[in-house]
Amino acid sequence: MSRAQKFLAVFLAITVLFFGFIVFRVWGAKPPATVKLTPIPQGEYDPAVWGKYYGLEYQTWLKNKEMAPSPTGYGGSVKEQKSVKQTALPHNFKGYPFEKDYTEDRGHPYSLEDLRTSHRIGPTSKGSCITCKTPQIEQFYKEMGWGYTQRPLSELLDRSQHPVSCGNCHNPETMALRVINPAFIEGQARRGIDVTKASREEMRSYVCGQCHAEYYFVPGTFQVVFPWDKGLTPSAMYEYYSANPNNFTQDWQHADSKAPMLKAQHPDFEEWQNGTHGKAGVSCADCHMPYMRQQGRKYTSHWVTSPLKHLNEACSTCHNEGPEWLFERVKTIQDNVWQLQHLAEQKVSRAHTAIKKASETANVNQTELANARELVRKAQWYWDYVAAANSMGFHNSVQELNTLGQAIDFANLAIEAANRAAGTNTL
Numbered sequence: 001m002s003r004a005q006k007f008l009a010v011f012l013a014i015t016v017l018f019f020g021f022i023v024f025r026v027w028g029a030k031p032p033a034t035v036k037l038t039p040i041p042q043g044e045y046d047p048a049v050w051g052k053y054y055g056l057e058y059q060t061w062l063k064n065k066e067m068a069p070s071p072t073g074y075g076g077s078v079k080e081q082k083s084v085k086q087t088a089l090p091h092n093f094k095g096y097p098f099e100k101d102y103t104e105d106r107g108h109p110y111s112l113e114d115l116r117t118s119h120r121i122g123p124t125s126k127g128s129c130i131t132c133k134t135p136q137i138e139q140f141y142k143e144m145g146w147g148y149t150q151r152p153l154s155e156l157l158d159r160s161q162h163p164v165s166c167g168n169c170h171n172p173e174t175m176a177l178r179v180i181n182p183a184f185i186e187g188q189a190r191r192g193i194d195v196t197k198a199s200r201e202e203m204r205s206y207v208c209g210q211c212h213a214e215y216y217f218v219p220g221t222f223q224v225v226f227p228w229d230k231g232l233t234p235s236a237m238y239e240y241y242s243a244n245p246n247n248f249t250q251d252w253q254h255a256d257s258k259a260p261m262l263k264a265q266h267p268d269f270e271e272w273q274n275g276t277h278g279k280a281g282v283s284c285a286d287c288h289m290p291y292m293r294q295q296g297r298k299y300t301s302h303w304v305t306s307p308l309k310h311l312n313e314a315c316s317t318c319h320n321e322g323p324e325w326l327f328e329r330v331k332t333i334q335d336n337v338w339q340l341q342h343l344a345e346q347k348v349s350r351a352h353t354a355i356k357k358a359s360e361t362a363n364v365n366q367t368e369l370a371n372a373r374e375l376v377r378k379a380q381w382y383w384d385y386v387a388a389a390n391s392m393g394f395h396n397s398v399q400e401l402n403t404l405g406q407a408i409d410f411a412n413l414a415i416e417a418a419n420r421a422a423g424t425n426t427l
């Protein structure tokens with residue numbers, strides 16, 4: 001071999017190794033774990049039956065029963081009232097069941113138990129609430145279409161044996177990922193997205209998005225609707241609600257300010273999709289269901305909890321900064337978001353009080369009063385969008401800090417308008 005040939009051979013070898021490594025890193029990180037497929041009949045919802053064939057997935061799903069605080073101190077898997085830390089929260093929900101009972105969420109196996117024991121439900125509660133609590137929603141929707149939302153919740157709860165589990169996310173025959181919540185499927189369709197054509201990568205977030213999202217109930221029919229027609233940001237959804245879609249005007253009237261209020265419901269999918277990771281194509285499953293290895297087998301962890309409990313598997317596939325750095329980043333983001341979230345919560349509460357006081361003064365200016373009520377409705381929606389979402393802002397820190405900044409401003413404007421209504425502010 002001549003020198004040139006030798007050089008070429010070495011060069012080629014290095015090139016092959018280098019690109020081989022890149023291909024391994026990019027493709028090797030993501031191929032599905034291989035598993036022996038055993039078709040399970042359609043309509044089987046018992047996770048223990050699925051678990052006979054998919055042992056590691058089932059064992060890790062069972063770990064969702066573990067209750068522990070989150071490593072950061074925010075969120076966590078312990079059932080405790082949010083009002084312990086968010087002291088103005090009961091006042092902000094005055095006149096609505098969230099005033100009395102609003103607990104931190106915990107693992108999927110508790111979804112039915114926590115619904116049954118919630119003080120927010122009663123004899124008049126509708127079937128709509130079952131939508132995100134059991135895979136048997138597939139069965140109810142097949143039988144009754146949207147009619148299930150008009151049935152008494154107690155009737156559907158009596159028929160529900162299995163909490164959020166395998167059937168919510170998998171087709172039992174093929175184990176392919178699937179979505180079964182009709183509200184998610186319709187909400188996406190109205191945005192021009194056909195979920196039956198979704199890629200595997202998209203499905204790794206869609207399975208979560210079908211429940212971890214904002215919704216409302218249509219007055220009269222109680223059908224569940226996702227308010228996504230104008231977009232998924234706090235302002236786009238607020239604009240959507242302002243047009244009274246399907247004659248929906250409010251979730252409740254605030255007992256003090258008498259403002260027509262909206263309740264935000266865990267907009268995790270919305271928050272994530274506009275954030276750094278969502279935009280970069282990092283799926284919910286990438287962080288919350290990382291790959292694990294046991295006895296040489298690669299499998300997907302089904303322990304869906306704080307990713308910081310297994311930070312190396314969840315984050316270090318993409319990040320090489322090290323666990324301490326990553327943990328400190330998450331904590332710093334969350335501490336900053338919490339500080340503004342708490343300020344916004346307190347300020348909104350003061351706005352409700354200012355409006356109540358104004359409304360009780362003689363010769364109150366009705367135009368300014370209506371103005372103040374609209375502003376506090378908006379302020380609270382912006383605060384609640386962040387407060388009701390999980391992750392204390394980590395999923396989209398830039399948007400959430402902006403949203404909280406606006407919540408504080410709208411609350412201040414509401415107080416000024418209330419004072420003008422009462423004639424006590426010349427601003």
Ligand code: HEC
Binds near residue numbers: 282285330
């Ligand atoms: C880049 C990684 C990442 C992605 C992607 C991600 N999350 Fe998270 N998620 C986190 C982190 C970090 C936390 C905060 C955990 C903590 O405070 O201990 C969190 C918290 C949560 C929590 C609250 C957990 C608790 O302890 O109460 C929920 C629920 C959640 N995420 C759902 C989702 C959903 C749904 C998606 C997709 C729409 C998603 N996440 C995408 C990293 C991620």
Ligand code: HEC
Binds near residue numbers: 200289301
């Ligand atoms: C919240 C949604 C969700 C639930 C509930 C769920 N899975 Fe999965 N499962 C996933 C995701 C996401 C993957 C990764 C699929 C992919 O990347 O193609 C997965 C993968 C799998 C795989 C493929 C092998 C592997 O480990 O990656 C099996 C088998 C499986 N799950 C079984 C189960 C069983 C059994 C249950 C119930 C005990 C269950 N799953 C519950 C979302 C879910």
Ligand code: HEC
Binds near residue numbers: 076131207304305
């Ligand atoms: C069928 C609806 C449904 C689906 C699908 C679903 N979730 Fe949940 N999730 C819930 C409910 C309901 C709770 C609260 C249960 C409780 O507190 O009793 C919850 C709780 C959680 C928690 C809190 C657990 C803890 O330890 O505090 C996390 C994290 C979470 N979900 C993430 C996800 C991710 C990620 C996906 C997709 C891979 C997903 N969920 C899919 C309904 C769902």
Ligand code: HEC
Binds near residue numbers: 280314316318326397
């Ligand atoms: C599949 C790849 C992937 C995974 C898994 C992943 N990240 Fe990221 N992360 C990215 C990308 C891409 C960016 C944006 C570009 C960059 O900074 O490299 C990013 C950015 C970040 C940033 C800076 C931007 C911001 O939002 O503050 C932090 C902090 C971060 N990730 C933390 C985490 C943590 C914590 C986890 C695990 C819970 C995690 N990431 C998991 C790919 C990933």
